[in-house]
Amino acid sequence: MRVLVTGGAGYIGSHICVELLQAGVHVVALDNLCNSQEESLRRVGAITGRALGFFEADLRDRETLDEIFSQGRFDAVIHCAGLKAVSESVAHPLEYYDNNVQGTLTLCQAMAAAGVRDLVFSSSATVYGEPATVPIREDFPLGPTHPYGRSKLFIEEILRDLSVSDPRWNIARLRYFNPVGAHESGRIGEDPNGIPNNLMPYIAQVAVGRLQRLRVFGSDYPTPDGTGVYDYIHVVDLARGHLAALHKLQESPGVVTYNLGTGRGYSVLEVIAAFERAIGRPIPYDIVERRPGDIACCYVDPSLARDELGWSAAYDLERMVADTWRWQSQNPDGYGARP
Ligand code: NAD
Ligand code: WQD
Numbered sequence: 001m002r003v004l005v006t007g008g009a010g011y012i013g014s015h016i017c018v019e020l021l022q023a024g025v026h027v028v029a030l031d032n033l034c035n036s037q038e039e040s041l042r043r044v045g046a047i048t049g050r051a052l053g054f055f056e057a058d059l060r061d062r063e064t065l066d067e068i069f070s071q072g073r074f075d076a077v078i079h080c081a082g083l084k085a086v087s088e089s090v091a092h093p094l095e096y097y098d099n100n101v102q103g104t105l106t107l108c109q110a111m112a113a114a115g116v117r118d119l120v121f122s123s124s125a126t127v128y129g130e131p132a133t134v135p136i137r138e139d140f141p142l143g144p145t146h147p148y149g150r151s152k153l154f155i156e157e158i159l160r161d162l163s164v165s166d167p168r169w170n171i172a173r174l175r176y177f178n179p180v181g182a183h184e185s186g187r188i189g190e191d192p193n194g195i196p197n198n199l200m201p202y203i204a205q206v207a208v209g210r211l212q213r214l215r216v217f218g219s220d221y222p223t224p225d226g227t228g229v230y231d232y233i234h235v236v237d238l239a240r241g242h243l244a245a246l247h248k249l250q251e252s253p254g255v256v257t258y259n260l261g262t263g264r265g266y267s268v269l270e271v272i273a274a275f276e277r278a279i280g281r282p283i284p285y286d287i288v289e290r291r292p293g294d295i296a297c298c299y300v301d302p303s304l305a306r307d308e309l310g311w312s313a314a315y316d317l318e319r320m321v322a323d324t325w326r327w328q329s330q331n332p333d334g335y336g337a338r339p
Helices: 011-022 039-048 062-072 086-091 093-114 147-165 199-207 235-251 268-279 303-309 317-330
Strands: 002-006 026-031 053-056 076-079 118-124 170-176 178-180 214-217 232-234 254-260 285-288
Touching (some): 002 011, 002 062, 011 039, 011 235, 053 062, 076 235, 086 093, 086 147, 093 147, 147 170, 178 235, 214 268, 232 317, 254 303
Parallel strands (some): 002 026, 170 254
């Protein structure tokens, strides 16, 4: 099998490339490196001992995409490329719609022209907005609350329309919850630009001394310890879910949609405590006001992916934290200063 991974140099994409290569898949990564570095792909090659192709290109560059597809003879595309910062999307909606939606349109046009119609798409739990209840199932109402989440929902709808118009398309829409962790080698991991928005990389940077103290956003939620409960999933589990989705597309046409999570929520204080056990010392933090847009509790019902993909997350919070810490402690500055 020959697979193009868009966003392949990114956090999730690079871990997907590792799993594909180790499964014997021929992999080519496409990335404009706006939020990553080519170093991640060099390390993917080192981890797997296998070569992978790489094109530094923007999804919106149709001419370059046509060239890539004319050379690649791809069987499928795993589409991870996209901008993903919620607050940035509120400030710059047009940038998010152009990059994420227009980028996907151009990708699909190039795929259709090349006769490549198997697509796995990186969607997000943010398409649900604030769920009325938990655990969240795939048939729950959709209601994103910001341009980033809407960009993902718009793309999901576009992909469904595409499949209706041409049944030769086979599409898996994967709604990720909170990917965390890193490959067990400690060689690749999450390397956010600037100050991390997300909990796990922020804690890791406090632990390694890059940041001083963690702010815990609210302790008055209706949860067991008052802090937010979210469904964290190990990025390697997530990557393996993409392999399962690829195989699913080979056996069943049309559009399928799956929540990829563990089905187990962890509170902020539970994540902090797990990190403290992993490093053997306290993580300094302060309880502050809630962060606008956060919700109290969010975790999935993982049964559909289990039953239809034969996939379930294997790693628990201890493993997520241990692998996060190995990556951060071995790479205090991530992949290093951006060129
Ligand atoms: P990331 O920023 O590490 O990876 C995205 C990659 O896409 C980056 O390498 C970036 O350079 C590339 N990219 C962005 N726009 C591009 C374009 N126009 N052309 C070519 N390359 C482009 O982020 P990630 O955490 O690995 O997320 C991967 C995907 O998963 C994204 O689509 C994101 O929306 C989605 N997702 C992420 C999370 C999360 O919490 N990390 C949760 C749910 C969904
Ligand atoms: C988790 C919990 C916070 C930071 C992000 C992306 C979203 C999606 C999933 C792409 C909450 C608390 C956090 C901190 C804290 N990615 N927290 N102090 O909010 O689910 O969203 O990941 O689709 O787009 O924004 O994850 O890690 O930011 O927050 O107390 O410094 O940690 O309040 O309870 P979230 P998160």
